[in-house]
Amino acid sequence: MSVTRATGNDNNIPRLRGLPWARALVPAALAAAGNALANTSNGYNLPEGVTDLSRVIYGLHMEVFWICVGIAVVVFGAMIYSLVKFRHSQGAIPDTTMVHSTKVEIIWTIIPVLILVVMAVPAAEVILKMEDTTKSELSIRVTGYQWKWQYQYMDAGEGVNFFSTLSRESNFARQLHSGIDPTTVDNGNYLLEVDHPMVVPSGTKVRLLLTSQDVTHAWWVPDFGVKRSAVPGFVNELWFRVEPGKEGIYRGQCTSLCGRDHGFMPVVVDVRTPDEFKKWVDEQKAALKQPAAPGAEPPRSAQALPQSSN
Amino acid sequence: MAYAPHDTAHANHDHDHHDGPAPGIKRWLFATNHKDIGTMYLVFSLIMFFIGGSMAMIIRAELFQPGMQLVDPGFFNEMTTMHALIMIFGAVMPAFVGLANWMVPMQVGAPDMALPRMNNFSFWILPFAFTLLLSTLFVPGGSPAGGWTMYPPLILQTGNAFPMLIFAVHMMGASSIMGAINVIVTIMNMRAPGMTLLKMPLFCWSWLITAYLLIAVMPVLAGAVTMLLTDHFFKTSFFNAAGGGDPLMFEHIFWFFGHPEVYIMILPAFGIISEILPTFSRKPLFGATSMIYAIASIAFLSFIVWAHHMFVDGMPEAAQVFFMMSTMLIAVPTGVKVFNWTATMWRGSLSFEPPMLFAIAFLFLFSIGGFSGVMLAIVPADFQYNQTYFVVAHFHYVLVPGAIFAIMAAVYYWLPKWTGHMYNMTLAKWHFWLSAIFVNVLFFPQHFLGLAGMPRRVPDYAVQFTEWNMVSSIGGFGFGLSQILFAILIIQCVRGGKNASAAVWDGATPTGLEWTLSSPPPYHSFTIAPEVK
Numbered sequence: 109m110s111v112t113r114a115t116g117n118d119n120n121i122p123r124l125r126g127l128p129w130a131r132a133l134v135p136a137a138l139a140a141a142g143n144a145l146a147n148t149s150n151g152y153n154l155p156e157g158v159t160d161l162s163r164v165i166y167g168l169h170m171e172v173f174w175i176c177v178g179i180a181v182v183v184f185g186a187m188i189y190s191l192v193k194f195r196h197s198q199g200a201i202p203d204t205t206m207v208h209s210t211k212v213e214i215i216w217t218i219i220p221v222l223i224l225v226v227m228a229v230p231a232a233e234v235i236l237k238m239e240d241t242t243k244s245e246l247s248i249r250v251t252g253y254q255w256k257w258q259y260q261y262m263d264a265g266e267g268v269n270f271f272s273t274l275s276r277e278s279n280f281a282r283q284l285h286s287g288i289d290p291t292t293v294d295n296g297n298y299l300l301e302v303d304h305p306m307v308v309p310s311g312t313k314v315r316l317l318l319t320s321q322d323v324t325h326a327w328w329v330p331d332f333g334v335k336r337s338a339v340p341g342f343v344n345e346l347w348f349r350v351e352p353g354k355e356g357i358y359r360g361q362c363t364s365l366c367g368r369d370h371g372f373m374p375v376v377v378d379v380r381t382p383d384e385f386k387k388w389v390d391e392q393k394a395a396l397k398q399p400a401a402p403g404a405e406p407p408r409s410a411q412a413l414p415q416s417s418n
Numbered sequence: 419m420a421y422a423p424h425d426t427a428h429a430n431h432d433h434d435h436h437d438g439p440a441p442g443i444k445r446w447l448f449a450t451n452h453k454d455i456g457t458m459y460l461v462f463s464l465i466m467f468f469i470g471g472s473m474a475m476i477i478r479a480e481l482f483q484p485g486m487q488l489v490d491p492g493f494f495n496e497m498t499t500m501h502a503l504i505m506i507f508g509a510v511m512p513a514f515v516g517l518a519n520w521m522v523p524m525q526v527g528a529p530d531m532a533l534p535r536m537n538n539f540s541f542w543i544l545p546f547a548f549t550l551l552l553s554t555l556f557v558p559g560g561s562p563a564g565g566w567t568m569y570p571p572l573i574l575q576t577g578n579a580f581p582m583l584i585f586a587v588h589m590m591g592a593s594s595i596m597g598a599i600n601v602i603v604t605i606m607n608m609r610a611p612g613m614t615l616l617k618m619p620l621f622c623w624s625w626l627i628t629a630y631l632l633i634a635v636m637p638v639l640a641g642a643v644t645m646l647l648t649d650h651f652f653k654t655s656f657f658n659a660a661g662g663g664d665p666l667m668f669e670h671i672f673w674f675f676g677h678p679e680v681y682i683m684i685l686p687a688f689g690i691i692s693e694i695l696p697t698f699s700r701k702p703l704f705g706a707t708s709m710i711y712a713i714a715s716i717a718f719l720s721f722i723v724w725a726h727h728m729f730v731d732g733m734p735e736a737a738q739v740f741f742m743m744s745t746m747l748i749a750v751p752t753g754v755k756v757f758n759w760t761a762t763m764w765r766g767s768l769s770f771e772p773p774m775l776f777a778i779a780f781l782f783l784f785s786i787g788g789f790s791g792v793m794l795a796i797v798p799a800d801f802q803y804n805q806t807y808f809v810v811a812h813f814h815y816v817l818v819p820g821a822i823f824a825i826m827a828a829v830y831y832w833l834p835k836w837t838g839h840m841y842n843m844t845l846a847k848w849h850f851w852l853s854a855i856f857v858n859v860l861f862f863p864q865h866f867l868g869l870a871g872m873p874r875r876v877p878d879y880a881v882q883f884t885e886w887n888m889v890s891s892i893g894g895f896g897f898g899l900s901q902i903l904f905a906i907l908i909i910q911c912v913r914g915g916k917n918a919s920a921a922v923w924d925g926a927t928p929t930g931l932e933w934t935l936s937s938p939p940p941y942h943s944f945t946i947a948p949e950v951k
Contacts, residue, residue, distance in 0.1 A: 151882060152866035154802055161798075169799045176789040183756060187781060190763040194699075196925075202700040203765040212761070213708050213754065220753045224746045227796060232739045234798040239735045282486055282878055290484040291881050298484060300880045323572040324665060326730060326805060330871040335801045337731040339666060340571060341659020344732040363805035363873040364730075365565045367572060368492040371876030 155331050158354035158379075162333030164234050172227055179223070238334075241345045244315035246308065252318070252325030252338035252362070255369035259306045261389070268392045274372045275301040282372060300359040305376035309385035311352040318344045326364035329377055337364055350379045438941055447542075450534035451941060452519045453836070455541050459516025460829075462544060464905065466508030467822075469552070471898050473501040478860075478894035481887050486878055494877035495563035496555070502566035506683065507590045508548050510817065513825045514686040515540075515597045518625045520836060522601060524932040525619045527610025527950065529942040532603040540596035547589035554579035565875065567676070568643065570657040570668050574650050584647045591636040598629035598636075610931065612950035616707065619930050623710050624689025627717045631678045631685070634721075639675040642668060666731055673724035681720045684816060685713055687784075687824030688755060691777050694831050695759055697928045698774035699766030705758045712751035712758075719748045729797050730804050738797045745795040749788065756785055769926060772846035776827035779819055779854045787815030790865065808868025814861045819854070826853075826904065833908070834922045838938035839915030845907045852900035859893025 149155040156166045194200040249260040253271075261268040274282075278299050281288035294301035308314050318327055318338040328335035332348040350358075360375040380388060439445040439454065449455050476497050480488045489497070519537065523530055531537050554561040559577015562568070568583075576583065605626050609618065618626075645656040646668070655661025657668045688709075696703045703709065725733060725741040733741075759781055768774070790812040794800050803809060834840050863886035868874075872883045879887065918937040921928055931948055932939070 149870040151870050152886070154869045155871070165798045165802055168796055169793070169802065172793050172796055172799065176792060180785070180789060183760060183785065184782060186760050187763065187778075190760065190766070191768060191778065194763065194766050194768050196700065196767045196769040200767040202767040204701055206704065206761070206765055207702045208705050208707075213705055213758075216757045217750060217754060220750050224749060224792075227792075228743055228746055231742060231796045231798055235735055235738050235742070238798060238801070239738075284486045284490055286485070288485070296881060298881050299878060323575070324569060324731070328805075328873070330802065333798075333802060335730050335804065339659075339731060341663075341665060342732060360871070361873050361876070365495070365569075365572065365875045367575065368495065368563070370495070371491060371873075371878050 149330065157331040157333050158350050158358070159332045159334075159348045160351070161234075161238060161348060162331060164237070165333040168231055168234060171230075175223060175227065238346075241315045241347045244313045244347055246312055247315045247317060248306065248308070249317045249319070250306075250327055250338060252320040252322075252327070252366070252373075254322050254367050255362070255373040257306075257325075257327070257362075257373065257375065264386070265389050265392075267396060268389060270304050270392075272302045272304050272306065272376065274299070274374060275303055277301070279372070297359065299372065300361070300374045300376065302374055302376045305357065305378040307378045307380060307385060307388050308350070309382040310350045310355050310379050312382060312385075313347055313349045315345060315347045318346070323366050324364050325362045325366045325373070327360070327375055328363045329358050329360035329375055331358045331360075332377075335360075335363060352381075355379045355381055355384075449538055449541075450530075452523050452531045452534070452537065452943070453939070453941070455531075455534075455537050456516045456519030456521075457836075458541050459512045459519060459544075462541075463509050463513035463516060463825075464908070466504050466512070466548065468901070468905070470501050470504035470509055471901065473497045473504070474894060475898050477501065478891040480877055481879070482891040483888065484879055484881050484884055489877070491877045492560060492563060495565075495875065496561035498875050499562050499565055500551070500555070503551060503562075504548070505817075506566065506679075507587075508544075510683050510821050510825070511590075511594060512544060514625075514628070514683070515594075517621075517686065517690070517825070517828050517832075518597070518601050521832065521932060522604055522622055522625060523608070524935060524939060524943045525622050525930055526605060526608060526613060527931045527944045527948045528604060528608035529944050531600050532608055533600045536596050537600050540593045540600065543589050543593040543596075547586045547593065550582050550589070551586040554582050557582070567669075567672060568646065569672070570646060570649065570665050573646060580650055581647065584643045587643050588640055591640045594632050595636050598632035601625050601629040602633075610944070610947045610950050616710070617950060619689075620692035620703065620706065620709060621686070621689035624685045624687075624692070624713055627713050628682050628685045631682050631717055631720065635675040635678040635682075638671060639679075642671040642675065645671075666728070669728050669731060670725065673727045674721075676727065677724040678717075678720040680813075680816075681716055683821045684784075685717065687780070687821045688713060690824045690828045690831075691759060691780055693930070694773045694777040694827055695762045695781075697831075697923055697926045698769050698771060698777075699763050700768075700927045701762060701766040702929075703758070704761035704764075705754075708754060709758055712754045715751040716748060719744060719751070723748065726795060726800070729800050742795055742797045746792065749792050749795075752788055756781065756788070771830075771923065771926070772843065772850055773827045773831035775847070775850045775854075776823045776830060779850070780823045780827065783815055783819030783823070783854075783857070787812055787820055790815065803868060805873055806868035807864040807872045807874055810874045811861050811864035811868060814864070818861065819857050823853075823857075829908070832932070833911055834918035835932060835935075835937050835939065837912050837915075838918055838936075839911050840918050840922075841907050841911035841915060845903055845910075849900060849903040849907060852903070853897060856893045856896035856900055860890055860897050861893070863887075863890045863893075 154166055154169050156163055246264060247262040249262065251258040256271050256273040258271050275294055277294050278301055280286060281290055281293045281298060290298040318336055319342060320338040320340045322340065325338040326335060327338060334346045334348050336344045336346045338344065356379060358377045358379060362370060362373040439451065440448065445454060446458060449458065476489065480494055519531060557578040559579060562573065562576050562579050562583045564573035564576060605622055648654040649656050649658055655663035657663045657665050659665060692703055692709055723741060723745045725737060726745045729738060794803050794812060830846060867883055867886045870883065872879055920936050921933045922937055934948065935943060
């Protein structure tokens, strides 16, 4: 198995039941310890991510953010200056002749237009890049169900086909009044762990073909910079290429309201080196041929999962 | 019977039997007076604000910490859906219609709205619509839980509440259209002599444009939900892929209504702020004409940006680029408005009465919502932001410290005019500061949550989102409780208080015909049309 898989080395999370503030610090501590690779976000900003697209998006995001901060400094500065300087209580005399200035108004129409062009042109280039799903090396058909994902591999993985559902542990813990402390569940990945993650190779252009069998879902992994709806009757495409050396577990969730258990259908992607991926595919194919072969992983979709009450 | 008020009035004033309100409940049931109907709209809106707010409290309580502690996930979805429907259609829109009812006739120098019986009808539909909507909480299958956007196929899974939802939406739409027609007819036909359109107060201007938006898009919503209804009950396949229909088409139709709807909820707010800032800056509004053109441009652009709500749902590159560009263009007229407001305060003489405080908070916090709006327009980044708490933060910034603060500013501005009493200034300032602080504690952390990866409309979340959710919930409870002060203040002010003068804000420079009337104004505002020079 891949050494980067985070499951298995649990129980190093302190149990802090009843101490909400202390519990809140656990995720930060986990991140500092480099333990569960849930998400490379620092907790208050977008993750830079591990694909070229995610890095470009992060760059756009920060660029636009700083432009907004710049504008805010100027505009809020002028407002605050007015609030401080032109106070009736300080005896300020209003300049009632200052009612209109075509010159000024033209200036503050033109400048925002120019700023917007500066933001829009690079963004349009990224759109074209994001939509270019040609020359993909591995295609996976992703189908949304209430409330699980089905992954059907094509190309090198032809024949591999399984469902991916919220892990048993998280599913027990998330029941109303379960009394289970979420920080103790799934090695800190409460609600972000599945029974059977999607496995993809690093350094490979992976194309996903998304659709749904019931209602609209959406597939999102923040670290890949991709989110796309799975709409019944449509096939939406997206692609990502995880940088070599960034193998590991990446997590996301369904983001389109899809009914009662919308909050409980995570997306987990296990990125492995191409060699390990090939090994995994072979194992899966062998398991398909000989379901009872010793040592092979049982088909996960066959496992019984606790269903939510009512 | 219905003639009783006639007789009573006749006994007192034989020459004019329309001089005062009918006694008792009939004054309200058969109301045709713009002030009475305006009052009913505003009271209704406040009640809905508290009902929708209670639902928000349930949402924030469940989200206080990870794990499911209080409600079932299905009920949580009912709460998010109902919270949105009630706040949009029950609180914000009726509040603006109420303000229009009170202020439009008084600002254009008219005795009443042009179509008083339709005015009565458009209000009285609302209590029935919302009783129907709220009663879904008690039907088998529960309330609608598919989001206020009502996307199929999910919304078709609603239980017995489904036809009730559709019918309630139809009634709200009919009410809005009638209210809009009334505003347009009043403004077009009943302006005082000499009041040209360009001399008309900004509040009336913003409402005139809003009314056209309402008439343009409410029928679109009615069509969309009717197609849902026939898909559900008559086996049509407008949105059913298996029958050759198209679920994305609903989203396009819905947002063709939905985006102008967003501006329906903010343009009257722009009008209100444009009234209040000049008064308490003691200086005329800067660039009044360009403010009108800016509102009109925003209204036009609102029809060609709808698909920016659905980039994630898939569309061709060209459409993505088009809708990105058109959306960003909205920042230009909106920027002009913010700059003009700032220029209005510049070299003014500012005082900080409660309406001004709310207007200033609007200026800052609505701008923050505008900045996140520009960020959301950048399509590649939108793929990361959309459907997360970043979007929740964005639209709550434009709706709560945006639209709702503007409504509160309007109430604090005109309440003494309406009641004839000054309100408790200390209590109003407490209400302002608590609201302004808690609204930021409530919504600012939601930007962080969204960027860090928390999807919206989830009843539970991964443990790394705990801290900001706790902060947000504390802000939510604080903000919710602070609004009780608002209700207390209004009740106090209606009951009594220091008498307000005709101009109310004597130290400042309120302009407009409403300030020439007594406080409270006569029952039929202007029985003789004033002359406007």
